[in-house]
Amino acid sequence: MFESVSRAVGSLWWRLLRNGSPDDTSDEPDDVLITAQEHERVILHVLDLATRLGDAMLSVGASAHEVTVASTRAARAYGLTDVHVVVTYNSLSVSFQQGEDEWPATVMRVVKWDAPDHSKLQALQELLYRIEGGLDLGLARARLRRIRRTRFPYRSGAVVAASALLAMGVSVMFGASAVVMAVTFVAALMAAIVQATLARTGLPLFFNQVAGGFVVTLVAVGVTAAGDLGVEMFTDVRPSIIVASGIMMMLAGMSAVGATQDAIDGFAVTASGRILDVMMRTLGVVIGILLGLQLGVVMGTVVPLLPTALPFGSVPQQLVGAAVVSAAAALTNGGRLKTILVSGILGAVTMVGFAIATAFGLDMATASGVGALTSSFVGGVAAQRLHIPAIAVTTAAIIPLVPGVAIFRGLLGIVQAEGAFDGLVIGGNALVIAAITAVALAAGVSFGLYMATPVRSTLRRVSQARVGLHH
Structure with missing residues (x-):
């Protein structure tokens, strides 16, 4: 019984992680047995992506409401449909609880305010659209890191x-x-x-x-x-x-x-x-x-x-x-x-x-x-x-x-x-x-x-x- 449930959960998370869509099974392995640790690791990766995306948006000029919506949409795109986002002036946290009997998983980041950078904000919004379009989780995290390292487009x-x-x-x-x-x-x-x-x-x-x-x-x-x-x-x-x-x-x-x-x-x-x-x-x-x-x-x-x-x-x-x-x-x-x-x-x-x-x-x-x-x-x-x-x-x-x-x-x-x-x-x-x-x-x-x-x-x-x- 445990093995069948584990295979089902593993199949779902493999599709989310590899293709961003639970309907695409083209690259699914024949034998998937996901452990609880791997399940939690994927959840943390999704929460980390949602938190870093919101942190980057808030630091370059987005409103708190925009950041909340963006983090929620990013998490939902990878299967976390009920996350809780908390935005303060200098911190951002995203939480997800799998069930009433489970401990919630929470990722928090301290926001380091920077000068407004609307070109970077535009790139972050474009990344969010790609995420909702089925972008692979690993690729999304890599692209987010690259965007965060992007320099201001104009000289001083x-x-x-x-x-x-x-x-x-x-x-x-x-x-x-x-x-x-x-x-x-x-x-x-x-x-x-x-x-x-x-x-x-x-x-x-x-x-x-x-x-x-x-x-x-x-x-x-x-x-x-x-x-x-x-x-x-x-x-x-x-x-x-x-x-x-x-x-x-x-x-x-x-x-x-x-x-x-x-x-x-x-x-x-x-x-x-x-x-x-x-x-x-x-x-x-x-x-x-x-x-x-x-x-x-x-x-x-x-x-x-x-x-x-x-x-x-x-x-x-x-x-x-x-x-x-x-x-x-x-x-x-x-x-x-x-x-x-x-x-x-x-x-x-x-x-x-x-x-x-x-x-x-x-x-x-x-x-x-x-x-x-x-x-x-x-x-x-x-x-x-x-x-x-x-x-x-x-x-x-x-x-x-x-x-x-x-x-x-x-x-x-x-x-x-x-x-x-x-x-x-x-x-x-x-x-x-x-x-x-x-x-x-x-x-x-x-x-x-x-x-x-x-x-x-x-x-x-x-x-x-x-x-x-x-x-």
Whole structure:
């Protein structure tokens, strides 16, 4: 009796291990007798693959919900239909229990956060599709190891230049002049070079942010001093745009939006970790800017920073600036050429939705949510047709509206208030607006992708039907 059951289990697991499908028996041996140890070894290999896949996705920018779904799908493809996935900010575990009387098998990995790399994320998603298509377990594990060792697709010089271009795009959105755009690009380029240099030393990111904020502010101080001395080129320069553009480059606000999206999806621990991360990054920028401002005061130059939000420029300036910002963000996130082009277009789509919403009298946060919903819906449908990760294009598309500057204004107001009630109220109000905007953006992205899902399914069925008719 035991031998017959063992042969049946062994036959099933041999087919799963060799071909990924229990229906294919072409290479099945005539005599398979699997032991309990071999059975457990295969289960651990499947759990290890699912855990490493989720770990790799989470470390390069995927949301906690995406990681949970991917790990579950990978395990199901090899016969583990009821796994339990737990995602926190810095750890991931996948468990499987064969029966009520059996001990569960669990694999856990510590997540080492890396810079977003959407080309690697795309490769991981393609691997998941191959796994569900019947890829051999051993080949899947080997390909995953190869993908994890893949280097970032662009050199550091290209990333630095793209970061400066992102900041210049922000200045275009604010209606900056050609001089301000040029100064913004130079300031952001200097800050990005300093940050890239410090990153090679292994210095914590907090201090990199301090250095970046300090460098950007020094440029703003220098431009203000030149204007005060009567240099005609800099007399009408608004230093607030230079500082705000640098902030957007260093923060891009995506940690706040990603944290909010994780909170909406029910991953409170991961959301809390990301919120703390964005707060520390922003505090680093605030400290760097305060140091730069204090140095300016010592030198006799006071940089006027607007206590209120900077107004956007004309609609054409918003569209062009948003396209530049989103395309540059896609490059810094490691997106391929197709992803960069689509992200630039979707950045403009985001601003179109935002402009239409504001034309109907909606407030900033609600209009931002409408813009995010519009671009995520279009991006979700386009991603299916173009075979690119939806998260890559939607992430870059909403960067023009993320509340990085609002978070900075709130923290800066609280720091400069020095306990004064009015200052605390103004700073707190800016932080509340930033939080509401982040929630609106995350909700818009989530709902837009949700709405795009049935459309993608319909288009896929139509495409398959056309292929069938063609054949």
